[in-house]
Amino acid sequence: MIDARRRVVIERVDPEIDCGRYPIKRVVGERVSVEADVFADGHDELACVILHRPQAEPRWCQAPMRLVANDRWRGEFQVDRLGCHLYTVQAWVDHFHTWARDLLRRLEAGQDVRVDLDLGAELVQAAAQRAKGADATALRRAAEALKGPKGTRTAVSAELAELMARHSLGHFPTVYRRVLRVTVDRERARFSAWYEMFPRSASPEPGRPGTFADVEARLPYVAEMGFDVLYLPPIHPIGKTGRKGPNNTIGAAPSDPGSPWAIGGARGGHKSVHPELGTLADFKRLVHAAKRHGLEVALDIAFQTSPDHPYVRGHPEWFRKRPDGTIQYAENPPKKYQDIFPFEFDSPEWRPLWRELCSVFEFWIDQGVRIFRVDNPHTKPFAFWEWVIGQIRDRYPEVIFLSEAFTKPKVMYRLSKVGFNQSYTYFAWRNEAWELKEYFTELTRTEAREYFRPNLWPNTPDILTEALQRGGRAASALRFVLAATLGARYGIYGPAFELAETAPLMAGREEYLGSEKYQIRHWDLDRPESLRPLIARLNQVRREHPALQQDRTLRFLATDNHMLLAYAKTARRTASEGSDQVVTIVNLDPRWRQSGWVEVPAEPRPGKPGYAVRDLLTGSSYTWRSDGWNYVELDPAVQPAHIMSVERTLLPLPEEA
């Protein structure tokens, strides 16, 4: 038999991912708003709190919840420590509150309440026994007073209500049946600007391959543009068997450098550096130098090998055999990639394999790396990622994993659920206003926002979209603004991107011509068409505007021209400064000037229909009207977007946090 006396029901706690199987994500200092359906039989008043604590702490903290409407309650708490934080909901019948409510009704009806005051005195006396110190004394006195001549005055006093609220705890409180988790990351997991570059192309001298030292010399260039993560493709020795030549051709010349993702050769594998880049010591010096420039080095972890990787000889049991005894190379039938061997993650020897792969992360953590971009995680088991990320984050909760999965939506979401802190997205292929709205509404207004942190890349070494190919520099500029304002996290693969390199390998293909994956490039960073000034300016704007450092408040605004995409983001600054409000309007047409009207729902102020807005890209000021639509005009030859700082309070949408 169940215990009859837990009368309160707690249902539909939100956020809760897959019945509590997966944690939600936050960064240090953020708040978690929790809602729940809470109700009981009958007509009693209820009390309801969030219970929460860092996993390592033994004691629960309480945060109050308030009735919103229709048995829905809401409260919030803040997470202040890296790692795992727990929360759940507790509720109980609030006998005192019920009693006080009923007493008031009886008094209003002029009824005799002597027996009721006695009942109240019993409740207050019980609370006095739970309380300590001054509260206990005050409660004992109130219990006495309720039975005295001024009992009704005591009963309805605000002082007693407050005292009793502090010591409210009904018999048989209900605790929600699941304890839920928050993964608390550091702030960079939420807010970061990534710059990807190939070290071997960093040499200032054409013809000489770049080194870690050359990357060090490039740091001021990257830092001045305002990036904070410097992401390097694999830096390991590259296999020779089946090595690809320029533009992914078969049969490389001896001088061809090969793809950095064909990992492993005579000089080592995932824990070695390519000798031409320098030594491990050089790499560590780069990591430290980057830090001095406000940059954090992120490494690419690709769990696959070239046929020459030491693992192939040392651990043939980690690879699948074909019936003819050879090792199964990577395939996407009928395509064959004989230069790449995948691991057999579900081989009978999976345990030692997994441990070894975990040690790859540990090795680079020991060298000072705390951010990993993981290559194609969707071709390895989810269970592996959940395990390995858990292993690492238990000891290094500051480590950030970016999932490079361009695959089906549910698979991408699942990778984030099992632990990836950020993920690549479909952003690169969302060009029209309607599809950008639809996609970013999904990312910011559905449950996905609780665990999936989009990282928006207009390009990667693998992705030169048609939009960029056709739209030239103006398309790069507008895609950059979209990435850096729609997303608190974004990245570019440079210098190809800022130099607006948009020549494809061939029509209809998204591959770069002369891709750095297969050859070393020399870049003229001072090309006049460089987007460097725009990038530097916008990264500065992002740093100054908390609204752009998060995505939860993103909402789209109506425009009367579908080539104009408009959206607002808002964030609290510190209490004294009020709120930060940024409205971005992007001209999605890289060719033609577009004009139109944008609806910005701002707080009306009697007699003051106009208010000032300032374009953060240009410094220009405009006057907008709160009682209607506002005119904008954008010429792609001049600027891709307005990024407006708005002083008049924007009216929030109902669901806004």
Next chain:
Amino acid sequence: MIDARRRVVIERVDPEIDCGRYPIKRVVGERVSVEADVFADGHDELACVILHRPQAEPRWCQAPMRLVANDRWRGEFQVDRLGCHLYTVQAWVDHFHTWARDLLRRLEAGQDVRVDLDLGAELVQAAAQRAKGADATALRRAAEALKGPKGTRTAVSAELAELMARHSLGHFPTVYRRVLRVTVDRERARFSAWYEMFPRSASPEPGRPGTFADVEARLPYVAEMGFDVLYLPPIHPIGKTGRKGPNNTIGAAPSDPGSPWAIGGARGGHKSVHPELGTLADFKRLVHAAKRHGLEVALDIAFQTSPDHPYVRGHPEWFRKRPDGTIQYAENPPKKYQDIFPFEFDSPEWRPLWRELCSVFEFWIDQGVRIFRVDNPHTKPFAFWEWVIGQIRDRYPEVIFLSEAFTKPKVMYRLSKVGFNQSYTYFAWRNEAWELKEYFTELTRTEAREYFRPNLWPNTPDILTEALQRGGRAASALRFVLAATLGARYGIYGPAFELAETAPLMAGREEYLGSEKYQIRHWDLDRPESLRPLIARLNQVRREHPALQQDRTLRFLATDNHMLLAYAKTARRTASEGSDQVVTIVNLDPRWRQSGWVEVPAEPRPGKPGYAVRDLLTGSSYTWRSDGWNYVELDPAVQPAHIMSVERTLLPLPEEA
């Protein structure tokens, strides 16, 4: 460490109520359509089945699932036995299917597939070991053939594909982490027409109180109207202390009969019958006589007592004491109901109390009752209902519980989740087209449809709505049609309803004047305005049309007049008969003729824009057009609605079952 090798993920199984905490509901013979997100890392083909079984059976049955789109899979199974049925989802990597798909691609690209055929032979050989009899032999032969000169022909043969599908079982299948439940009821839980009447008003002689024998004499009247449940308010001895007089007045005359809900007196309590109604033997005879008329007697169970109930003296520990030592009467402050004592469900003696209340159901089950209408369940703990309904249904899975909870939506839903098979609704107060659409869309298109079975009552002894008061007979007629066609389950409180008795106690109150709750009424059943012919006709239509025997396919149709509410229901008949399709158009205006156009999306047939529809109420036929809207006109003085049998196939909505 987790087992790496369960690579398939199963998420978002639907239906699933509160993470599997509560069962869904079906009746015997119904199907359960199950969907799930099913996917794995990589690009392998998957196989997926529903596992299901009656709880009492040890072995799982399998029902196939098919990929719908975007990693969403769907399948269905049928429940054929009363009680609890279990289901879950199992999936695995289908190595043979993956192999066959890849082989085809390789063949198309003209590649050498000798090694691949060897690989396939291994898979087929493994399946041969799982198979038995002829299949095992055939598989062994196929494995040989794959290695022979005609290997590719064998590989791509449909025969082998079928054989392998029958014996597909990957290594390390994933079983969904929760086993889900279906409560399987008898058909009447889904499809029933209820008639409520006060036995004491059933006497044909004015002045003499009615008896069970009088109810027996009334059975043909009720049965001829087509009802199948005869529901009686409490039939127990009535308390004298604080008895209410006519129209809920205080201070009853000695001749006043009192409210049947003030249960218990000198002659007994919940397990006794009121002596004026007859004996227990008379009641049992009534139950049997009803059965012969196709009627099932439902009893009202109200867990509360009059101050004179034997429990009050025998078990004072089951009631709450006030500080002055008296028993706490029912209250809704400042209102006091001194003639009613509620039980204290969470008293320290709750266990014996609960057992006693359970035995009340058992007692009436022993007298042949299998349907209970439970009074105000929302003022008793949910845990009690879950326990007591579980206790009863474990032994008597045919018992049906109707929840009489008119309260907050989440509370009503919860009562259904914990076990009530049917529930009262807000139907009585939904009058406008928009609010009817909104409410019935919620009831039939959201998760609620899986556990909440609405039972629609246009009136009850407590509820004479303003719409009925103002709209007279025409309003009663239209509300009747709405109840009986929007809901597969509905009920009326008669004879007040069919006689269109609509005089309220006073303006602004929903109480009947001269309510049968407090006095005995004599009804002239032959009043000419009686709705009896309409009721009889529509109940016959309901019996003949499976479309009206369920709610899941309800969908609303567009009209250009908001006083016309139009909706369709469809159901499969037996395979040979095709599908049953009923379109109902109700004139919501009880006063004025309304006309307008209704959009009925029917299958177009080239050259045949017109098709016949037949009004099931009147027998009239009309020709409708499939390529547009159709005109209708309804005069409340003539008929409240069209109920059209439609022969041309209605186009289904995407989400339709």
